[in-house]
Amino acid sequence: MSTATVAPVVTFGEVLLRLSPPGTERFFQSPTLRTFWGGAEANVAAGLAWLGGQASHVTLLPDSPIADAAVRAMRGDGVNMGHVQRGVGRVGIYFLESGAGARPLAVTYDRADSAFARMTGDEFDWRQILQGAAWFHVSGVSAALGDGPYRAIQHAMDAADALNVPISLDLNYRPALWAGRDPKPLMQALAKRASLLIGNPGALQVMLGIDTAGTWPEPPEAVRTSAELAAAQFGCAHVAVTQREIISASEHGWQAHVYDAAARQMYSARRYQIELVDRVGGGDSFVAALLYQLQRSVALPDALEFATAASALKLTIAGDVNRVTERDVATFLSSVK
Amino acid sequence: MSTATVAPVVTFGEVLLRLSPPGTERFFQSPTLRTFWGGAEANVAAGLAWLGGQASHVTLLPDSPIADAAVRAMRGDGVNMGHVQRGVGRVGIYFLESGAGARPLAVTYDRADSAFARMTGDEFDWRQILQGAAWFHVSGVSAALGDGPYRAIQHAMDAADALNVPISLDLNYRPALWAGRDPKPLMQALAKRASLLIGNPGALQVMLGIDTAGTWPEPPEAVRTSAELAAAQFGCAHVAVTQREIISASEHGWQAHVYDAAARQMYSARRYQIELVDRVGGGDSFVAALLYQLQRSVALPDALEFATAASALKLTIAGDVNRVTERDVATFLSSVK
Amino acid sequence: MSTATVAPVVTFGEVLLRLSPPGTERFFQSPTLRTFWGGAEANVAAGLAWLGGQASHVTLLPDSPIADAAVRAMRGDGVNMGHVQRGVGRVGIYFLESGAGARPLAVTYDRADSAFARMTGDEFDWRQILQGAAWFHVSGVSAALGDGPYRAIQHAMDAADALNVPISLDLNYRPALWAGRDPKPLMQALAKRASLLIGNPGALQVMLGIDTAGTWPEPPEAVRTSAELAAAQFGCAHVAVTQREIISASEHGWQAHVYDAAARQMYSARRYQIELVDRVGGGDSFVAALLYQLQRSVALPDALEFATAASALKLTIAGDVNRVTERDVATFLSSVK
Amino acid sequence: MSTATVAPVVTFGEVLLRLSPPGTERFFQSPTLRTFWGGAEANVAAGLAWLGGQASHVTLLPDSPIADAAVRAMRGDGVNMGHVQRGVGRVGIYFLESGAGARPLAVTYDRADSAFARMTGDEFDWRQILQGAAWFHVSGVSAALGDGPYRAIQHAMDAADALNVPISLDLNYRPALWAGRDPKPLMQALAKRASLLIGNPGALQVMLGIDTAGTWPEPPEAVRTSAELAAAQFGCAHVAVTQREIISASEHGWQAHVYDAAARQMYSARRYQIELVDRVGGGDSFVAALLYQLQRSVALPDALEFATAASALKLTIAGDVNRVTERDVATFLSSVK
Amino acid sequence: MSTATVAPVVTFGEVLLRLSPPGTERFFQSPTLRTFWGGAEANVAAGLAWLGGQASHVTLLPDSPIADAAVRAMRGDGVNMGHVQRGVGRVGIYFLESGAGARPLAVTYDRADSAFARMTGDEFDWRQILQGAAWFHVSGVSAALGDGPYRAIQHAMDAADALNVPISLDLNYRPALWAGRDPKPLMQALAKRASLLIGNPGALQVMLGIDTAGTWPEPPEAVRTSAELAAAQFGCAHVAVTQREIISASEHGWQAHVYDAAARQMYSARRYQIELVDRVGGGDSFVAALLYQLQRSVALPDALEFATAASALKLTIAGDVNRVTERDVATFLSSVK
């Protein structure tokens, strides 16, 4: 926690307020809602900061006490919020019921017309923001939110290229956000600029047009083929593929792989079967931990094991953010070996 | 939620206040109690209304703020409480500790001398109440509560017969309520008037004198034999048999069957093994969903699958009432197929 | 609670979700929000039902579990929700911090683009809805929410006129909702159709163009002059004027007057100085109690005393709705006399 | 907290479960109830133990986990529960809503048919129980609960007389418990055996037939006259008179006096005006503190000041029991001097 | 709950305040901590009292409201706290995060410089305390806390020997408390005086120097060999060995054995696999139940089954103390047979 000299990972995306009933209750069974703050890219930033890394999250929020609370929450997690802009609109909300056992998770989105979605895309001085950054990370969620956010991503990637900051892109396919639109034109353009591409097989197919096996979960050879195709087609140095098997609302299988294009090699991490506390943010926590390790030049197979273990732990933690330190992950890894 | 023109199911029974310690705690480990409202027949009414049906619950409560809260709770669930009468006595209470894993559920009843139990049985104008009703439903719990409630049931069944409203009877065997008394004389008389009879094998034996296999769980053939015997002896068109296997305080097996006397055929639904949130009200939610489907003329095997799935979901929901909509059940059914 | 034969008061307006931090905390000081349901006209309906009256609330909500909870809450309070329509959009939200002592209440609205605001105004069959109604009640809040809601009000008033249902209009001036627009053209047109007009002096001035004294609180003579002017200009049989003095976030003065145009007489109720629990819904609870008494043909001065006492009690109750029965108000009135 | 050698005060009475909604909410506004344990004489025992004294509470409870919790709670407060008997019946309950400001406290009793009320009165071996006791204390609440409890009181007083244990009697008039009965015959008989008599002017009149001024609050001279009359008529060495002025649900005036029959002198304590947290148990905490001081041979005026201060503090403490130590009272007394 | 005439078990050890985040949350994810009171030997005393036995706990606490709460908690559980001494220092604290599924339990100790650890060891009059006691019980935790506590244990054992009170010693190995010190010299000296010795194989090895198999869990034959060695070397009449298998943070295996030196026989209890609520206090609850049964002269194999079942139940109960009655254990035992 000394003054940071490490290069930060810069993330870009919306910060959402999650509202959940207590425990396994149904919505409004009690007159209280538990609040959490999250968002695909924000979770990456917060997860990185928890591990001990440097992260700066760029977003646009309205000027309200609700938005101030979002900033406070991310800052508490250790994320630099110095580049946040304020604009017109609301704070996006999603209502989430966790389910229990056979009863599935249920989400009601209320994120339309957020200040983030209503940005022009010209609000940020990316040259200044990305100066000295280790990575720029964004996901398909931001790309889906509208012309403004997409434009902002393009500007960010232009600046990243100019500054030689490598780009990380998590496909993060959310059908509801793309309703009636084909993600491929937008996402393929972004994938071409990414050094690290992350996605599950379904997202690779729908968002990038990569042929996948279509079985679930896909066997490692099939994953490798898809990853290789993606790396070749979009010129990505690394393609990470995560796979979640939903056994029940309370138990998930979880595994991840990384394909190294230069070495033409794929690594597969240990598979975890996890008694769930909170299924949100598993993929984001994986990306956070992978970037954390890559930045430290940890060897790819080790980085992958670390990232998969970190994200397995995430599934046991309430909220969108992976509240684990590097030591927590190391302890866990040594206990399962 | 438009103004109802569908014929309602009319239920009759006590509404009880459940008081439970938080989570898996033991009684008074914390100085708070969680409140729920329920009662065997009230749960059927509320479950029906949650699914989207019309239900009217008939009961007798004292004139107190506690009783008003019972009315409010049922009304919130969508049940018509316009036929509730007020009388002298208290609101029945039961204290329930959920247990956890190997530690079993523990109940302390405090329902003696309730206003419901102290009714004369002549308080209700059943001709008016049952006018246009789709079903009249009652259970062995009400029959056990005393002469007044039993008399009220007889009056209700007289009116139902006169109005051609079919009768549904859930045996609902609670040994504590029949202490020292043989349920058979009272229950056999009611069973003879029921079109739909619901019970588990033990209740069929103890309350109606039907020979059952005595194994647990009973194999389908044995269930069929018992159901056939019951249908024949009491002239019921349908006999539904539910079976719960208590694997631990946290995990139950759950299955149901329906015997169709006219077709001389028994249908068995998919068996569920459920990670429990709340074991109360499983059978009631099954009846609610079955009546909901029968009223819509859904084919018996489909109605049974729906009802079994609905009641499996109930076991994952806190409280006595099955807080699921028809859409929730459909979603769940399509996920397990 | 027997089946209603009394003519219901029909109200029209948005139902909002209120989210508040626990007790006197600031927003997000704890990660929980207390939920309440309310809305100017919905509060009138719920307050009426609590007192023992019949009320039917007409609104338009999206088709979501959040909206279902709104219906359930109102229904629990005893309001008929059988005329609710479903449409596209969200459930309006407002975040409310109660303040404490010298620290004032703070509200952040998040109600834009609600399903209610996005209605066309042609969704309701007012002839059917208002058939047999005792009153139609609406407020300036609904008028402010957009062309659709305003159009719906006009349709409702047309039907009310045709069915001889008297109209009650609460001005309910909320500057934020009229930002940049002059309420007078819209509100004067509605006032002309109202039999009962309710407002505070400021609202009379800004929304109807009535000259008021401009002091705070206004002396009874000034109130009388304004009320007389309003009655004359818009042809209202009764004009009720409420006045709140904010002594601190925890203590308010509260008084009400009614001008009877036919008798050319103004009545003033006892003034209350109230240690506050929740300042929201004071005016709505006054209207609820006044309509409740007028419908029972209680003499105007007594109806006014009752309504003022009921609304004084409201300020001691958490939430938007006045959870008091007629007996509660009578007990309170007899204790202060 | 060393092993007790001080003579204990023995109290006799029912232990009740209090159920209250959170904070100032109305019943069942939230689905939780706060639990407290109390009862007029039990509160005296617990208050004494908190101050540092020795107290043993005698009661009869059912054999249930709910009753076990009552024992545990009293024992935690430091009361010896070694003489508790078990019997048939339930644990008495009362529902209490605290009110707020202008809204008054509201109580719904549910104590009928408790195991305590159903005792025969012969369950206790008073000779053994009272051996070595400093005082025997009981109140009019126990006398009102039925023939069995009254009979037990008579047996206890017989034993107390035989063992020279002085008797303390708090009139504790609760109209609901005496409904339709004249308390005088029963209470006068008990008063004749009491060495210390405690009551407010209304109770002296209704329960003992003593003429009182009938104003509220009564002036000291009037209190003195009533106390003198009571002392003379019933032969009590000391008569304590407490007076509560209910300014609002949140603010009470509180004062106490003691008349010393031997010295023919009345002492009046400082009057407190108290911002209330919980109005229950004020009188009981006064008795507890008075007995505590009398047993320590503190001079009567000082004992009275201490007891009045202790009971003023009680009104700021949630629950039936006065959770203050002797040091807390001393600190408070020195701060107000 | 009648006045005790049974000889009490006297325990000696620190009472600690446990602070835990709600449910499965991480530390300070919410701004509340759940409090529990415990301590190895205090848990034995409280567990014994819950079962229905007599227990007296000897400890030293500071003179503060926090320490008073510790006394109140233990007393509520039924433990005699009449021999507690007060001294200088603080109340020891430990922060405990329960973990969930794959995420392990995490403890942060803050018990240094407690009043207990700072005792001289001469504060207690053991002759008086142990007069008439059934057992004296202590554990290796107290021995590890410093010279003062160790000296107190020696004094207690001297008095126990003089009074013919048998001694029970639970090894309770906590590496953090012995950091840098060899427990053997201190613990071997204590073991030589113990009639009943309890430990797991690891503790036997590290604290007493007994050779064990070193596998996990150890097979019964290996356990028997170790127990026999310990009995022989230290002259203990009985050696109990408990074994916990940590399957996940939520599931543990649990088994116990007792070696009877006189009979040269080892008994092994049924093995339980437990879905955990709280892993703390399992061993303590085993000792409590074993002593409870031994004192009642229950045959050793039955006592062992009872104690193992009681401690299996403990793992399903929140907090350090086993809140089960003898009836709860009997019910559980009959359900698993």
Add this chain to the structure above:
Amino acid sequence: MSTATVAPVVTFGEVLLRLSPPGTERFFQSPTLRTFWGGAEANVAAGLAWLGGQASHVTLLPDSPIADAAVRAMRGDGVNMGHVQRGVGRVGIYFLESGAGARPLAVTYDRADSAFARMTGDEFDWRQILQGAAWFHVSGVSAALGDGPYRAIQHAMDAADALNVPISLDLNYRPALWAGRDPKPLMQALAKRASLLIGNPGALQVMLGIDTAGTWPEPPEAVRTSAELAAAQFGCAHVAVTQREIISASEHGWQAHVYDAAARQMYSARRYQIELVDRVGGGDSFVAALLYQLQRSVALPDALEFATAASALKLTIAGDVNRVTERDVATFLSSVK
């Protein structure tokens, strides 16, 4: 919230964990504690950041999850925690009961042997830390905590002098921390280096030896005389004097004055009488707001009014930190004018 270019205020002091029972309860009446983070100087930093200023807090904490939570909390409030050092020891704790009405606040300290108190004082590189700082702020609390912290203050002041960073010193007299020691030698030495001195009259007398009137509250003339004396004797440019009048546990009077030595003028702010939510941190919030305004070159009388209003608001906010923005204070100020 853009990247800071404003010079930060650097504060130095311990961060403590506050543990409080819910609402107005007594300790451990419920088994939960509310947590807050604070500390005299940390509160200044957090208050400044809430207002919109830049603050960096320097402290020494152990390396534990508890300490990490302290860092997270301060960071969430907007304080730069980049200069925090880790060391050996514990996190200081204080238990606080808020009291209610006549019942006073009660505190039990448990802060001995904290990592902060055990520092050597040489852990910080003040030259680097204070480079570019606007102010260095410390209080008498840190000076009292031991030789290490005092040494660190001396080093910090040396660096501040060398870098021309003005020094602010809040006397903050806490008798318990100086027990048996005369604060004057230590505090006079620090006062001589302070540009801004803050204290109440009692602290000026006890810690600096300044003669004060000794009445309570002191009249403005007396305050002026004391402030003038202090300014003259220690060469402080400004002396601020705050005065709190404790009317009850729920109501305090609050006023502040500033003496400007150069102008030989004293300014007195409006006096507030505040209904309290939390009395902790009033003085700290005053200092925070005063520094915030001085740094912005606001005129002294306006800065004083702002700071007094900000600290009056603090007393209505739960916790140690003043959670108000500059806009909140401005709104409040405009409402009271």
